Amino acid sequence: MELPIVVGVDGSEGSLRALDWATAEAARAQLPLRVVHASLWEHYEGMRPTFDTRRPAEQILAEHLVASAQERARRLRTEVRVVADVQPADPVSALVRESYEATLVVLGSRGRGRIAGTLLGSVSLAVAGRSHCPVVVIPATVPDAQPKLGRVVVGIGDAAGPSAAARFAFARATSRHGELVAVRAWRCPAHETADHPLLAVSAAAVHRRRAEEHLDDVLAVLDRTGSGAMVRRTVLQGPVHQVLIEEAGGAELLVVGARRSGTHHGTHLGRVSHALLHYASCPVAVVPETP
Known part of the structure; x- marks a missing residue:
């Protein structure tokens, strides 16, 4: 059974860098790529009238986000099989669960929102500490010098x-x-x-x-x-x-x-x-x- 490389995305610049790195690694290892976005938007559904059948805006945004990430990965490396998933869950818990059946979990060091500057301490660091497979954390900034290949x-x-x-x-x-x-x-x-x-x-x-x-x-x-x-x-x-x-x-x-x-x-x-x-x-x- 081929265990995929899992990458967490949230639409931030850091998660796009993680997506690109994970896509290249999946191509190199000839493994499938699994794009995952997790958020707690379903907790707000209880505030909506029971007769309102429209999907929450947060869910629509999440689905668009992973679809865009999936398309980006496919354009980068056409040979990589890419699947995407939206999970109504806490990001740390969702990615730790993913790690049970993954070769790697890849994350950006910083994400979106008011805690973007400290996301390493809240999501990336927590996943790295609890994951059941290796976790690769991609730095927020591009290094000044080009890294030596390999x-x-x-x-x-x-x-x-x-x-x-x-x-x-x-x-x-x-x-x-x-x-x-x-x-x-x-x-x-x-x-x-x-x-x-x-x-x-x-x-x-x-x-x-x-x-x-x-x-x-x-x-x-x-x-x-x-x-x-x-x-x-x-x-x-x-x-x-x-x-x-x-x-x-x-x-x-x-x-x-x-x-x-x-x-x-x-x-x-x-x-x-x-x-x-x-x-x-x-x-x-x-x-x-x-x-």
Whole structure:
């Protein structure tokens, strides 16, 4: 069964950018595209007289919106099979439900209305935190420089083997015939550098070497398929979010993992994921890490 790529649209400029990105990704992966608009217009139907059979204006607007988005996607990539759906539901709940049977959920970082400037905190961030499949959030602004085609950046954490995020990033770089930039950030604990300058240099060298060895081990397992994808190893000292944001400059995609909490709250988005979603200049994929 082919699970579609789902894109949430609301008519905003940000959602149109998300639609274009999702359409291109669907064409690349040879997957269907599902365009979804969700709103709570049905809650207002109770205010209408029971004898009034006209459809609410909000419903008509929603249907026109998804029809226009569907037509835009079909014009962009004629080979992609596009379906559209209007759901009378809360957008977060609707998109989380969609994520159960989707390959990806794609969203713009900002939307329409009075909370447009903070929509990342209300819709995109909430969906990224609760989705059952990877979520790609498209930034609100176009980067100054053209991204390097096929460049995918992923952060490599402390796990012994390749994480779901690493596997996702590797697959995306391979499908683009591009370059996977695997980034391992490291830091030397303060108590190991406070006593003596020579000890500080020695401790830093040990931590860097450990980071390099760990990265090599993870990538050796990741590329057992011998796919031939170009992989660049990067080991840098500094906070993880800062290192990844800097390395993602000019990338097509930045990938980060999020741990599954095992509760009804869904995925746990830590400080790194929050920082990347707010400040990265390229699309960010948040990939659930299941046990």
